[in-house]
Amino acid sequence: MQYFCVPALDEIDHLLLGLVQVDAARPLHELGDAVGLSPSAVQRRLLRLRTAGVIRAQVALVDPAAVGAALTAVALVALVDDDADHHAAFRDTMLAEPEVQQCFSIVGQWDYVVVLVTADLAANRALSRRLFADAPAVRRYETLPAYEAVKSGLTVPLPAAERR
Amino acid sequence: MQYFCVPALDEIDHLLLGLVQVDAARPLHELGDAVGLSPSAVQRRLLRLRTAGVIRAQVALVDPAAVGAALTAVALVALVDDDADHHAAFRDTMLAEPEVQQCFSIVGQWDYVVVLVTADLAANRALSRRLFADAPAVRRYETLPAYEAVKSGLTVPLPAAERR
DNA sequence: GCGGGCACGCAAAAATATTGCACGGCGGCC
DNA sequence: GGCCGCCGTGCAATATTTTTGCGTGCCCGC
Known part of the structure; x- marks a missing residue:
């Protein structure tokens, strides 16, 4: 920044x-x-x-499963339009929610990819409803629950470090 | 585990x-x-x-931009079938690649969500090609480059901690 | 060739982490 | 109901680690 x-x-x-x-x-x-x-x-x-x-x-780094956050899900979200206020509001919501682990604004038919971590499907459903279904700015969303986190690595690849 | x-x-x-x-x-x-x-x-x-x-x-936590990893992208991947070997091979690849930041196996028409961090679009393209296009196990994939990382938070929500 | 700035190593000092020990609460068991 | 053993705690001593001051050498610009 x-x-x-x-x-x-x-x-x-x-x-x-x-x-x-x-x-x-x-x-x-x-x-x-x-x-x-x-x-x-x-x-x-x-x-x-x-x-x-x-x-x-x-x-x-805390193991999600150990604190009762067993379900990771990826949500794809499209807003109703490209109004700047809508985007700003959506981002603020994402930043404020602790269950939102990651959020990217992306190219393509969807506007955002959001990674949600919750206790179970019921909690995810409640959260999705609150964050997306009830948000007037959201046009459409799709939730993709994860079977398994193959890799939740948090390290950034270092080009120079790899070289040697 | x-x-x-x-x-x-x-x-x-x-x-x-x-x-x-x-x-x-x-x-x-x-x-x-x-x-x-x-x-x-x-x-x-x-x-x-x-x-x-x-x-x-x-x-x-290292700032990706500071080490020349400016582009984050989300890839959706579908394998050719549900063969266990294919899945195992794909996971191993994901685990071995440092540019693969996260990888989840998910419910729905796609099999995996993969978060890739690379220097730029060209690098992303090369990586996608190598990891997905050239992999016989991959049936289809779609890359969603990120405009911006709204939140790359890595903290797990703690139910009990929120309560108070 | 001559300063000036910068990063380094070393050593002293400060801060922090670790360990041993004794005390007190709690639950199970006579 | 009383007794015993266990577990987690606080305190204090010890060990480790971090921080800081200082002198040195190197590289770059002049």
Whole structure:
């Protein structure tokens, strides 16, 4: 958003990102050994990456099933028209709902793809109804419940890190 | 998968999960203050949650745009039939590709929803071709490039945490 | 060839995480 | 009803990790 100046990530930065993206709890000296740098150098790089917005957050990944969120579903949504207010309102709703895990505005006959995480089909139905069926801005929607999450990885592919 | 015994998460556990899900770098005494527990009690609870598999990992969230992964796309994929081998092979491919951020097997006319993150449309095209067009198991696929990631939140909604 | 800025390593200091231990509540069992 | 063992807690000591200050070397521009 407002990081103008991503100051030329070098190869070591990419390596570090690849590492912390998998496990952010490792001590600095381990990361340092892995990339051939001292702990303090690693620390300063990570700080720079954080303040530059390259590292946006450091979070714990919780197993949805363990907290009673067993059902993932993908919803395709089309709004009634391309009115900017409608879109803004829809986005605000998506951002405000904790069950909405992801939301993309997309090209094509649908306007949005939304990933919903709920306890079960009943909860999903109630949520879909509330978010989509009852929303005047929504023209049409389709819910695709997931049998299974083959991959819910959250890591971003790092072109430079792969190369070597 | 193999945590049989998620040993009855109580309300404090839910609060902790809600906190570390947003920011896993906070010191224990802060978490302790937030939930009304001593740092060591918090530490032991988090350890228990980690070993029980409730907390699966602790990762850094990297801004895709900052590492040259500017394009997110959603692909809908249908396989040629419900042969188990085909499905297994497809899943293995999805798991192995770093550009595949998420993959769900879903109900309905499509078999899978796949979230792809690539540098640009050209890269996406090349990847789609390699993963889907050239795969004999894939009958049909459709790519929906994203204009924008409205929400790429990665947190799981916690029923108990919301209640209060 | 000569500064100036930048990133580094090292070491001291501060903060944080971990572990041992004793206490108190709770449930099962005489 | 009372007793015993278990579990989770807080506190304090210890170990580890992070942060910071400082001096050095390198590279770029002048």
